[in-house]
Amino acid sequence: MPKPLPVIDVSSPICCAPIGAGPVAEDDAVALALRLKALADPVRIRLLSLLMGSVRGEIGAGALAEAVGVSAATASHHLAQLRNAGLVDSQRRGVHVFYRAEKDNLEALRTVLATCC
């Protein structure tokens, strides 16, 4: 068996200390891996980069799907993963659902990857 399959806990503070500062505990490693997995896909990277580069700060789900060239179902699936990892946030306004990048959480993720303390 490859490993258990926990669900991400977005409420926790991303994880812990930088991985460069001593051995990472099993549990922390699992939590970190979940967040990195959320980012480790070409479609999700492009979705996130679109959101981060957006002038309005938000983009509708349909526009995102078209921009990355996947079906609405697939885009929705990926956006759900990003949201689950705390990397994006969504808000429904009328018929549309708008997504925003959670830049702070991405920065926090980046920090955990720091080489030193």
Add this chain to the structure above:
Amino acid sequence: MPKPLPVIDVSSPICCAPIGAGPVAEDDAVALALRLKALADPVRIRLLSLLMGSVRGEIGAGALAEAVGVSAATASHHLAQLRNAGLVDSQRRGVHVFYRAEKDNLEALRTVLATCC
């Protein structure tokens, strides 16, 4: 089909501009995703953190396997992925194979995740 399955090209300079600086092209996204995938596993995170925190700067394959609690075969598999992504380097000395963290490349990966330009 989920997507093609390219092999990572470690010679390329990690990728490109920060994902926060405008839309990431399809190809760049694939390249970035491959490197992030290499990091997005609990075992590999722990291996890398062990190497980065190591006093001698290097650890033998066997010791790494034992430290993370997987078989030698599994550890070797994960270390090969990290090496393929340019995150570790290996060197054989006699019967043993020693691994080192490639901190510069991890830093470069971190840079690509930057929120702004």
Add this chain to the structure above:
DNA sequence: TCGACACTTCGACGTATGTCAAAGCATTGG
């Protein structure tokens, strides 16, 4: 109330991934 639209969830599919035992390769000591 109904219909149309925007998005999400479900079901199914092929592929990729993580795991280990077993077999295969080096390298060294006898």
Add this chain to the structure above:
DNA sequence: CCAATGCTTTGACATACGTCGAAGTGTCGA
């Protein structure tokens, strides 16, 4: 040479993942 040691490859397996069409859910205008 041969055998033993240390690591990597191979083979096989179960699970996870990405994808889409189809069905479901929500919202608004007529």
